[in-house]
Amino acid sequence: MRIGELSRRTGASPRSLRYYEEQGLLVSTRTPGGHREYAEGVVERVDRIRCLYSAGLNSDTVRRLMPCMYANERGEPAPDLLDMFRDERRRIDAAIRSLERTRDSLDTVIDETVLAREASAAPPSAREPVTLTPIRT
The missing domain is CATH 1.10.1660.10 (Multidrug-efflux Transporter Regulator; Chain: A; Domain 2)
Structure with missing residues (x-):
């Protein structure tokens, strides 16, 4: 081809x-x-x-x-080649862990932002209960 x-x-x-x-x-x-x-x-x-x-x-x-x-x-791979394979695997594993931590941090920011937007967009009755104090005259 x-x-x-x-x-x-x-x-x-x-x-x-x-x-x-x-x-x-x-x-x-x-x-x-x-x-x-x-x-x-x-x-x-x-x-x-x-x-x-x-x-x-x-x-x-x-x-x-x-x-x-x-x-x-x-x-049969040479021993130094196997060592290189292991080193590369460790490097990739570390990169995956780092990416997972970054993803988790982004999820936290996204979740907090969504919750904050939902709370501010809710009508007052859906937010915190309002306690009315009678006015005494």
Whole structure:
């Protein structure tokens, strides 16, 4: 398939696909007219690359991880590669915890704002009960 089709099927821009190829993450062949041609199996590979990038990994790390993610490329990972996997997993776990704390803080602000708006928009009878004191003359 050509780069436009791969882009449509994966959501990755043609520019990103060319970048992945420059980084050694994708391989294409060239038509006689110079157009890139990709094998069918590259769709899943692009999805995996995009997932790793969205997790915050850089190109060098993604390049080192990719051979370990496919059975036909997989060998026994080197111990330092396993250490890198563990480090990346810890970094991602920390980022998730941080995002969850941020989300919880936002939920608190949203909930408090909604409650305050509802309280101020309610008619006086729905707010606090009013006690009337008789006027003595």
